[in-house]
Amino acid sequence: xLSYLLLSGVTTGALYALVALGIVVVNKATGVINxxxxxxxxxxxxxxxxxxxxxxxxxxxxxxxxxxxGFALGALTDRIAFRPLIKADxxxxxxxxxxxxxxxxxxxxxxxxxxxxxxxxxxITSPEPIMIGQIMVIPQQLAVLGGAILVMLLFAAFFRxxxxxxxxxxxxxxxxxxTLVGIQTARIxxxxxxxxxxxxxxxxxxxxxxxxxxxxxxFAFFIKGFAAAVLGGLTSxxxAVLGGLxxxxxxxxxxxxxxxxxxxxxxFIVIMFVLVVRPTGLLGFSRxxxx
Amino acid sequence: xxxxxxxxxxxxxxxxxxxxxxxxxxxxxxALLGGNGSGKTTMLNTLxxxxxPVSGSITFEGAECxxxxxxxxxxxGICQVPQGREVWPSMSVNDNLELGxxxxxxxxxxxxxxDEVYAMFPKLTVHRRRQAGSLSGGEQQMVAIGRALMARPxxxxxxxxSAGLAPAIVGDMVDTILALNRRGxxxxxxxxxxxxxxxxxxxxxxxxxxxxxxxxPAAGLIDxxxxxxxxxxx
Numbered sequence: 001x002l003s004y005l006l007l008s009g010v011t012t013g014a015l016y017a018l019v020a021l022g023i024v025v026v027n028k029a030t031g032v033i034n035x036x037x038x039x040x041x042x043x044x045x046x047x048x049x050x051x052x053x054x055x056x057x058x059x060x061x062x063x064x065x066x067x068x069x070g071f072a073l074g075a076l077t078d079r080i081a082f083r084p085l086i087k088a089d090x091x092x093x094x095x096x097x098x099x100x101x102x103x104x105x106x107x108x109x110x111x112x113x114x115x116x117x118x119x120x121x122x123x124i125t126s127p128e129p130i131m132i133g134q135i136m137v138i139p140q141q142l143a144v145l146g147g148a149i150l151v152m153l154l155f156a157a158f159f160r161x162x163x164x165x166x167x168x169x170x171x172x173x174x175x176x177x178x179t180l181v182g183i184q185t186a187r188i189x190x191x192x193x194x195x196x197x198x199x200x201x202x203x204x205x206x207x208x209x210x211x212x213x214x215x216x217x218x219f220a221f222f223i224k225g226f227a228a229a230v231l232g233g234l235t236s237x238x239x240a241v242l243g244g245l246x247x248x249x250x251x252x253x254x255x256x257x258x259x260x261x262x263x264x265x266x267x268f269i270v271i272m273f274v275l276v277v278r279p280t281g282l283l284g285f286s287r288x289x290x291x
Numbered sequence: 292x293x294x295x296x297x298x299x300x301x302x303x304x305x306x307x308x309x310x311x312x313x314x315x316x317x318x319x320x321x322a323l324l325g326g327n328g329s330g331k332t333t334m335l336n337t338l339x340x341x342x343x344p345v346s347g348s349i350t351f352e353g354a355e356c357x358x359x360x361x362x363x364x365x366x367x368g369i370c371q372v373p374q375g376r377e378v379w380p381s382m383s384v385n386d387n388l389e390l391g392x393x394x395x396x397x398x399x400x401x402x403x404x405x406d407e408v409y410a411m412f413p414k415l416t417v418h419r420r421r422q423a424g425s426l427s428g429g430e431q432q433m434v435a436i437g438r439a440l441m442a443r444p445x446x447x448x449x450x451x452x453s454a455g456l457a458p459a460i461v462g463d464m465v466d467t468i469l470a471l472n473r474r475g476x477x478x479x480x481x482x483x484x485x486x487x488x489x490x491x492x493x494x495x496x497x498x499x500x501x502x503x504x505x506x507x508p509a510a511g512l513i514d515x516x517x518x519x520x521x522x523x524x525x
Binding site: 163166167169170173174176177178179180181182183184 | 360364366
């Protein structure tokens, strides 16, 4: 029982970690929480569904295509809701992302909403559980976990090793200095929104075969990812991964040992607990914002 | 080389610079002095494209630069070493330096320039993998200068390079500025420390209330009590 709960907790936790990673990437660079992040996740999942189920594109190809679409949607979010408002206060910026969220949800309802309440994504592995030693494992879970780890490694390599990734780090660290060496920070913001959404898209496509898709799913995943990001400190990338895994495991254990209704509540409890006990999160640090 | 004529800069209706003109000849070190609120910082921000002038011209090597975005100034060859270093504290020294070449794509040239910066500041070679934020003030200043050099500028704008440094290191800073100049870099030095300015610059301009109030050889400044008292409040 415990090992099963832990494995499923780690699997969903890895997905939350990806959602949290996207939130943190955008927040680090721009100082804004993208409230459309959950909808970008949902929308990319549906794009993958259309590609895979409706058009018959193979799953390994549908995944990168949906990730590319996610990147484009994220970059579009920047152009519509961030760049024109860059001199506005944070509240306006956040509200603009909320607006984008509602538009995406509305479009998703029109396009994919009329086909039954939930759309199912065919499993990419055999749905039969297998036994590894004493542990019952659903192959799909392993595929999700492996995929999530691969996405994290790819992102870490991009962020730490490529010039574009380093420019993102520099802009997050000190945007004035970035401007002075000739980095075009407006482009870096676009890149950050795009990258954040691309990671969310990868999470959506990995998750899709495990659950069902519905147009209102975005907010639930956003809250889980946000809780994970808060737990990790909101600006720490390793913190986001740690936070995501923690929330996944807490949910699974709370659902298994207390009551299944605790699955949905536990993320909120974590947010409240972190904000009260350690507002800077596990790996966060209080940052003096220089203006 | 750098020719500023009738420059006027305003934030809203507040005029910060009115009709400022001065030249920085090729190969020279020129000092721009002034107290707080004199318009020094605005002058530098205009020369790096952070602020657009209302009117007037900034010509660099004969080409008009007023109104260019910041990366435009860097590409033309004007680069700033900002006040307070402004290194990227959580990134390595090496990454800090490499990103100084953000506007360049000549990878071989970037690599040889990086070697040259390490040769110039051997101390940085030892710390190349360390986070820039963990270095001392003097070492961070080396990172900031090295980072600006990586853009391969022909004119370097230095904003109070001596500010916040231990007095013992200020002498090293003076040597560094002179060494950069000997390599052919034209330098506009913005300073509050008249001692530093007098030690390196040939010529000095004093900004007061958004206008050039005094221009003359830098060496004479320190012996000119009237200038010091009336324009710098000492």
